Amino acid sequence: MSKYKTIDSEQLVDIFKALANSHRLKIFNILTSCCTPGASCASDEVFSCCVGDLDSQLDIAASTLSHHLKELHRAGLIHMQRDGKQVYCSVNTDVMKQLENIFSSQLVGAQL
Amino acid sequence: MSKYKTIDSEQLVDIFKALANSHRLKIFNILTSCCTPGASCASDEVFSCCVGDLDSQLDIAASTLSHHLKELHRAGLIHMQRDGKQVYCSVNTDVMKQLENIFSSQLVGAQL
DNA sequence: TTTATACTTCGACATATTTCGAATTATAGT
DNA sequence: ACTATAATTCGAAATATGTCGAAGTATAAA
Numbered sequence: 001m002s003k004y005k006t007i008d009s010e011q012l013v014d015i016f017k018a019l020a021n022s023h024r025l026k027i028f029n030i031l032t033s034c035c036t037p038g039a040s041c042a043s044d045e046v047f048s049c050c051v052g053d054l055d056s057q058l059d060i061a062a063s064t065l066s067h068h069l070k071e072l073h074r075a076g077l078i079h080m081q082r083d084g085k086q087v088y089c090s091v092n093t094d095v096m097k098q099l100e101n102i103f104s105s106q107l108v109g110a111q112l
Numbered sequence: 113m114s115k116y117k118t119i120d121s122e123q124l125v126d127i128f129k130a131l132a133n134s135h136r137l138k139i140f141n142i143l144t145s146c147c148t149p150g151a152s153c154a155s156d157e158v159f160s161c162c163v164g165d166l167d168s169q170l171d172i173a174a175s176t177l178s179h180h181l182k183e184l185h186r187a188g189l190i191h192m193q194r195d196g197k198q199v200y201c202s203v204n205t206d207v208m209k210q211l212e213n214i215f216s217s218q219l220v221g222a223q224l
Numbered sequence: 225t226t227t228a229t230a231c232t233t234c235g236a237c238a239t240a241t242t243t244c245g246a247a248t249t250a251t252a253g254t
Numbered sequence: 255a256c257t258a259t260a261a262t263t264c265g266a267a268a269t270a271t272g273t274c275g276a277a278g279t280a281t282a283a284a
Contacts, residue, residue: 022125067273082280085230164261175261
């Protein structure tokens with residue numbers, strides 16, 4: 001009934017699962033406040049988005065961060081793209097739009 | 113900066129945690145498709161919102177359902193109110209509005 | 225080709241979550 | 255007071271998640 005591409009309820013659970021952890025939510029915050037997917041952050045800006053920069057803001061082991069990024073990526077919330085030695089992360093704005101739609105229309109899972 | 117009462121990041125994690133389970137998400141779906149908090153569902157409608165009615169739609173033990181409802185309630189996503197032998201559940205639309213705002217403004221945790 | 229940097233994978237362990245059935249509490253009707 | 259119905263709490267077991275450090279892979283630079 002909706003004109004929007006819907007997220008099925010299984011994927012929605014995965015998305016909420018991905019956001020249901022303080023470290024991952026913080027990562028997501030950093031990415032939403034900084035990087036839009038087209039424009040990869042220049043290195044002279046205050047915040048940038050490669051894994052190492054996230055690492056410096058998070059106080060967890062690099063391996064743990066890697067695990068969390070994998071979860072966010074699996075859920076479809078972020079993009080990850082290698083550029084040389086670095087891997088750059090950015091928010092998947094398509095999914096953001098769909099989430100907005102889900103909550104604004106009060107149809108958290110009307111497709112069920 | 114926002115004119116909206118903000119949800120802090122700890123509460124936001126709890127909200128996502130509450131929605132990060134297929135049974136709880138289904139419960140939340142049922143409640144959003146049916147009951148608005150002012151209008152408690154009349155018993156002659158197709159869907160109603162007492163715990164027993166949710167139970168009949170869910171294929172889990174009553175004790176498990178009770179646990180899930182407690183989680184949704186703890187997160188602030190639903191109201192629960194006893195009326196005689198039944199306990200009626202409804203969505204907390206205030207929180208829904210705040211979630212909508214969070215996603216629509218792309219500020220998942222800008223208050224951090 | 226050796227070394228350094230950036231990041232990921234693996235294995236192990238601790239903690240948290242999900243689930244059930246049995247027992248318990250709350251309310252209403254007999 | 256007793257019984258029935260609706261829902262919750264408790265304790266135990268199975269599964270999932272979060273975390274780390276060590277080892278591994280990918281890329282670039284010397």
